[in-house]
Amino acid sequence: MISVSTVIIVRESDSGSGCICCSGGMGEHAKKEPSYSGIRASAGECGRLHREIRDRYGEEEVEIIQIEPKDYIYVVPRLIKDLLKHRGPFLSSLRTLLLWYPVPAVIVNGKVVGKGKVPGAEVLYEELEKTIRPG
Amino acid sequence: MTIHAMPLVVGALCVMVIFYRYYHAFIAAKVAVLDDSRKTPAYTMYDGQNYFPTNKWVLFGHHFAAITGAGPLIGPVLAAQFGVLPGYLWILIGVVLAGAVHDFIIFFASVRHGGKSLAEIAKTEISPLSGIIASIAVLFILVVALAGLGLAVVNALAESSWGVFTIGCTVPIAFFMGLYMYRFRKGRIMEATVIGVILLLLAVYFGKDIAHSPLAPYFTLPKAKITLFILIYGFVASILPVWLLLCPRDYLSSFMKIGTIVFLAAGIIIVDPELKMPAVTEFIKGGGPIIPGALFPFTFITIACGAISGFHALVASGTSPKMVSRESDIKTIGFVAMLIEGFIAILALIAATALFPGDYFAINVPGPIFETLGLSTVNLDHLSAQVGETLNGRTGGAVSLAVGMAQIFTALPGMSHMMDYWYHFAIMFEALFILTTIDTGTRVARFMIQEFGGRFYKPFERVDHLPSAVISSALISCAWGYFVFTGSISTIWPMFGTANQLLAGIALCVGTTFIIKLGRAKYAWVTIVPMAFVMATTLTAAWLNITNNFLPLTRKEGFAVQGYVNIVFTAVIMICAVVILIDSIRVWTKALPAEKKEGPLPQKEAAHD
Incomplete structure (x- = not known):
């Protein structure tokens, strides 16, 4: 199965x-x-977005990958693929690749659409529609 | 005849690939009958937070990162006392026939049980009694594991101002990172980690200056003081909020782990070191100065994590099964992650056996005992001068591993003058892991104690109840601290190996019961054979430990209490394993005739949906 779009949610784990x-x-x-309450609340928000x-x-339209920052390295190949596919400004792509953003971070097709807090789903829909239903 | 590392590395990779392609594929197809049309817990219990489908390779990375720790590095180093071959063969045979099968089957069982934990599966598949006993066993095993790993750090840091300074720095660095990413610049984990890694490398670099400065005596501490500090660390760390110490330290060790393991693998392939240790040593028949006992059964408990590890059952029945999106993914994740862990254990064995036997034993054995071995050192004085520390009598495995790793790294082009830095980097790398284990392990054991205590006094189980947290943390820290204070690597490591392997035996019991109840009893040998082997070798080793090592200790003046405590701990873990084994056999004998009569048990099959 090859999805048209990728959503990568980077968030901390309350158990890992x-x-x-x-x-x-x-x-x-x-x-x-x-003391995990803050992390747990943020994970709950990411769960809401995921749903x-x-x-x-x-x-088949969107693949959602939810990952902890410490396992971020395993998602880098996928991210590189996305960044090459949906070419954006070099510096911004580099920052995305290095996850030089606060978490939780949400990356749609290589573009960061949420950093430091979980965005509303509408923001993602807007970005996703560009690739799923272009024009 | 000289042995080089490369044939061993290539041979190990070939064996692993062949077993994965044929034997593991057979288990996946015939025993588990992985079925992609079945919905995994990631779908059936989907909540987007704990249960969600995850890309196979991403989950593979997550699972591999979760099962790789300090365990596979230390055991092979200590088992090198028997020579290169016993450890090599056990890691290789153990990992393909036992360890990978163990991880896979528990992972699979957990997926079919809705992502439940090992204790819960034991409760469902065998009986509530087995569930409770599995929990008790885990608590005892935790205490022994913390002691075993704690001792390795204590011995590595004793009388080492450079080491103590570097490891000491990890605590304020972690505090700084915690405040940075959770208070000052919220969520900036990569920034904080990059700063943390740089500070850590600076701590290694400036440790040398500290060792040669007037401050050196303040950081040069005897074993007793270091044990006390680590005990206090474990106690405090397990009560502090996780974001202040545990989380930042975890980010540091996670990234260090990947980098160092990849670098070590590349180093061994490029350098192809000659292994100075013979294929087998005279100690295979017993009388070894590091692990007191013969090759059988002590090799099999000295090397635990690299060949088979009961602790993996906790991950395989933890987060990973909640995230797997298709059953066929379990094959890659369950088997391959463990095979790589076995490969890392082989790298650690190579690093240790690249030392001359005289040097290896001089490091791993106390001075007076080394003198009785009739061995002489070859390079040790030179190595000591290069690393800037006395290496004689630095038991516990961590030091010889660090020397072995540093030797390989310095053989790389342009690194020849950096032996002291690489050695202390390796020590820092090992200690970083182990201190994270001490923090997490003490905290988990505290929760278990509080849960148990809550049955008698309700407020005790509330984890935010400070007096309860303090009492239970102190209890656990004192328990493992006692072993570190009183024991030596010769007494603690075999206990740790016994505990870990018996946990694996318990998990294989659960796995066998699961296979039989699935209606595939004719294939149950895939778990029965490793279970029988692990149980037999481990129970024998535990028994020999009690009769040959701990009982004589009780008759020694001043060591009686230590001897009895060791006996009680070992006996409790043995009893737990035997009870679960007997309970499992009872369930198997009931399930087998039913299966013959009626075919696969439909009601159980339904329960596994």
């Missing part, structure tokens, strides 16, 4: 921090940790 021996994070135990995009578009 730290490691135990050779396994990462606190897992389900993290739910008990009160809204998914409700509106099918998987």
Whole structure:
């Protein structure tokens, strides 16, 4: 399945921090940790956005990738592909590639549409429509 | 005959590829019968926050990052006392036949159970008793794991002003990063991480000046003081808000991990070091100075994480199964991530065995014992001069690994004069991981204690209840701190290996029960064989540990309490594993006739939907 558009949501995880021996994070135990509340709220907002995009578009139209900043490196190949496909200004592309933005960050087809806070779904729809239904 | 690293590296890669292509494909197709038409929990329980479908390669990266830690680096270094071959063969055979199968089957079982954890699957598949015992086992295993890894750091930092300064700097650096990305410039994680990495490298660089300055005595600490500091660190870190220390430290170690492992792999391929350690040493029959016991069964518990690790079951039944979008993706993620971890363990073994045997043993064995071995050092004085520290008697594995890694890095073009920096970088890299483990592990164990205590006194289970948090954290920190204070690597590491492997045995029990209940009992050997091997070797090793090492300790003046505590801990973990094994066999014997009569159990199949 090749989707027309990509939405990459970069947000922190409320369970993946730290490691135990050779396994990462606190897992389900993290739910008990009160100091994760800020991160958890932000993750909840990202979840809301994820659901809204998914409700509106099918998987064949939009691929949504939600990832933690520490695993960002694994999404770089995909990002490079997007940046090359939807060519934008060099400096802005470079900043996107290096994730030189505050998280949570939302990247649509290589273009950052939300930084430091989760944007409303309308902002994304506008950007997505350009590639899904051009003209 | 000289052995070079390259044939071992290439051979390992070939074996892994062949097993993945045929054996693992067989398990995926015939045993699990992965079915892409089935909806995974990412769809059936979709919420966009914890459960959401994720691209295979992105999830692979996430899963691999989650299962890779300090464990696979230290074990192979200690097992090098038996020579190159035992460790190499166990990692290779263990990872393809046991470790990768273990990770895959638990991952698969969790997906079919809606992303549930190992303890919950044990409760559903075997019995509520097994679920409770699995939780108790995890708590004990955590304490021993924290002690094992903590000791490695303590021994690496003892009497090392450079090391203590560098590692000490990671704490204020993490605080600074935490405040930077959560208070001053909210969300600027990459910025904070880049600053953190630069500060960390500067700490390594300026550590040398500190070591040669009047400040050096303040950072030159004996083992007891370092143990106390690490104990206090674990206690405080597990109570502090996660954003202040744990999260920033995690970003630092995550990026350091990827960079260092890739660099080590490239270094070994380019340098192709000659392995000075013989294929097998005289210690295969026992009497080894690092791990007290013979090759069988002690190799199999000394190298845990690189061959098979029970801790992986926690990740494989944690976040990853909630995010997998198709069942066929489990094959790549479950098997390959573990195979790469095995490959990293082989790199660590190569780094350690590139040292001359005399040098290796002189580092890993206390001075008086080394003198009885009849070995002489070859390069050690030169190495000590190069790294700027005395390397003799620096037990625990971390130092010899750091020396081995530094040797490989300095053999690269243009690096020859940087041995001291690379050595301290490697120490910092290992300690960074281990301190994150101490923070997370103490915190998780605290939650478990609080949950348990809450059954007797309700407010105790509230994690925001400060007195409860302080008491439970102190309890856990003192528990693992006790082992570090009183033990040596010869007593703690085998206990840690035993604990980790028994957790893997428990997970394989759960996996076998799952396969049988799926109606595929004829293929249950794929998990029964590794389970039987892991259980047999580990229970034997645990028993030998008790009878040959801990019981004699109880008769030694001043060591009686330590001996008894070690016996109790080992025995509890053994009992947990045996109870789950017996409970599983009871379930298997009930399920097998039912399957013969009626074919695959329809009601269970439905439960797995």
